[in-house]
Amino acid sequence: MRELLPPPVAVVVAGPADFTGELLEAERACLGERAVESRRRDFTAGRVCARRAIAALGLDPVPVPSAPDRSPAWPVDVVGTITHTKGYCAAAAARADEVRSVGMDAEQHKILDAGVRRLILRKEEVEHCGRLPTGVSWPALIFSAKETVYKVWHPVVGTWLDFQDALVEIDPDTGSWVARISPAKVEAAREKVTDPPSVITGRFTVDAGLVRTAAVLPHR
Ligand SMILES: CC(C)(COP(=O)(O)OP(=O)(O)OC[C@H]1O[C@@H](n2cnc3c(N)ncnc32)[C@H](O)[C@@H]1OP(=O)(O)O)[C@@H](O)C(=O)NCCC(=O)NCCS
Structure with a gap:
């Protein structure tokens, strides 16, 4: 994924440990109690990568909860995107004044x-x-x-x-x-x-x- 996006975008690909990483409180609330293990792992890796991507922009790695429509709720000064599929997960973020949107x-x-x-x-x-x-x-x-x-x-x-x-x-x-x-x-x-x-x-x-x-x- 890193090669697919231009430099203002920070891209983080999950390593194996990220699937069992820590969620922040606001993120855990969005996942819900009854999420199955595979969903829990994917959601966790997505949030760990999302926060690392935000930090790579030199910003505080604040929580990335989900909006009611299930889209990720990035900080106002950030645009970003998350993907996961069977053992692979990546997130990308950019400053909103540099990039209008990223997917x-x-x-x-x-x-x-x-x-x-x-x-x-x-x-x-x-x-x-x-x-x-x-x-x-x-x-x-x-x-x-x-x-x-x-x-x-x-x-x-x-x-x-x-x-x-x-x-x-x-x-x-x-x-x-x-x-x-x-x-x-x-x-x-x-x-x-x-x-x-x-x-x-x-x-x-x-x-x-x-x-x-x-x-x-x-x-x-
Ligand atoms: C939302 C959608 C694009 C996600 O794609 P997916 O291949 O199913 O799943 P991925 O793992 O790649 O992406 C999931 C992530 O997308 C993000 N996402 C969900 N809704 C989103 C939205 N409305 N906008 C941006 N990102 C969104 C979330 O971060 C989600 O991960 P999370 O639930 O862990 O936070 C897909 O489920 C969908 O609804 N597609 C129908 C709409 C569409 O694609 N139309 C084609 C237009 S040409």
Whole structure:
């Protein structure tokens, strides 16, 4: 993940000990008493990494609770993002005056079944995947890129974005992708913010059984 994001963003990848690290009181309250062990471990690693990323910016590593909509509640002067998938967890943070929003996502590198592909991919993306080199599950990568898009979009606009609301194009040669948000969604978002993002560009890697995507939204 570190290679996928530019220098103003601090990226922390969890080590094995972070999954059994300490939660702060405000974070523990968000996890709830009845969380299963795997959820407890993922949530803990996410918060340990999030606080370490905040500290890497030279700021106090304050708690990162969850908002009622389940998004992480970063300090007001920070933007950030968290991802976890089976034994892998990472968090990233940046100063809000340097970066408008940041998102990242890690998924297992696997073939998505037909039902999931129908839900995630637009017709143009199915055709695009057919033209890309073999050996990579491009639908899994587009899935991850769209989750990253949502993690960039939601903190800025505050509205839901469906998988069909973004059109992702991958450049396998440069390890980059671009997501174009549907004009209707962008127009509707103008009721919430004056300049919602219409294009989000990001980077990706496929290795160690994972697809990883990340994107930053610069200030206008
Ligand atoms: C929220 C969502 C993107 C999380 O992705 P995921 O692959 O399921 O899980 P990840 O482990 O990568 O990320 C989970 C973390 O995302 C963060 N998150 C949750 N909701 C979020 C939001 N609205 N905005 C930003 N981050 C959010 C949280 O930190 C969460 O971890 P935590 O619960 O331990 O704090 C996903 O569950 C979802 O709702 N997707 C549907 C919306 C979408 O992706 N649309 C596509 C638009 S093109």
